[in-house]
Amino acid sequence: MKAVMDRVFIKLDDKENIKGGILLPEDAYDVQTLGRVVATGPEVSAVKVGDKVMFHAFDELPTIEKNVVVVRQNSLLAVLEDDMETKDEKTRDIKGSAAQNDCENRSQRADLRNAFK
Numbered sequence: 799m800k801a802v803m804d805r806v807f808i809k810l811d812d813k814e815n816i817k818g819g820i821l822l823p824e825d826a827y828d829v830q831t832l833g834r835v836v837a838t839g840p841e842v843s844a845v846k847v848g849d850k851v852m853f854h855a856f857d858e859l860p861t862i863e864k865n866v867v868v869v870r871q872n873s874l875l876a877v878l879e880d881d882m883e884t885k886d887e888k889t890r891d892i893k894g895s896a897a898q899n900d901c902e903n904r905s906q907r908a909d910l911r912n913a914f915k
Contacts, residue, residue, distance in 0.1 A: 799861065801839040804871040807861065808833035808851060829855045832878070833867070842871050850878040 801807050810833040835849045845851055852875045858867035 799837055799863070799866075801837040801842070801868070803839045804841040805839045805868050806835055806842055806845060806851075806853075806871055806874065807837040807866055807868050808853065808858070809836045810865045810867065831855050831875075836866065839871075844871055844874060845877055852876045852878060 799807055810830045831852055831854070833851065833853075835845050835847050835851055838845060838847060853869045854873045854875055857873035858869050861868055
């Protein structure tokens with residue numbers, strides 16, 4: 799397939815049954831908005847072939863190839879970095895540290911309140 803104008807062909811990501819340890823039912827995948835760019839038209843400047851992208855739901859059109867859709871460049875919402883899972887883990891660690899600090903702060907405040915009773 800050769801894309802024309804501002805069109806972007808995207809191969810949808812494979813469906814996974816488990817996200818974050820939660821088993822998802824098959825119908826949870828009705829709308830897919832993530833995939834890899836497989837072709838771009840000559841007017842596309844925001845992405846290149848191989849980029850992982852997020853696109854606006856319901857803007858895609860099916861193609862003759864299975865799991866490949868076409869969208870206009872202005873339907874793209876984000877170009878995702880390949881190490882997103884690593885960043886998610888780092889965010890989880892930061893949130894965990896913040897929660898631990900919050901618990902410690904609450905404990906200190908309770909101690910102060912008890913000290914002034």
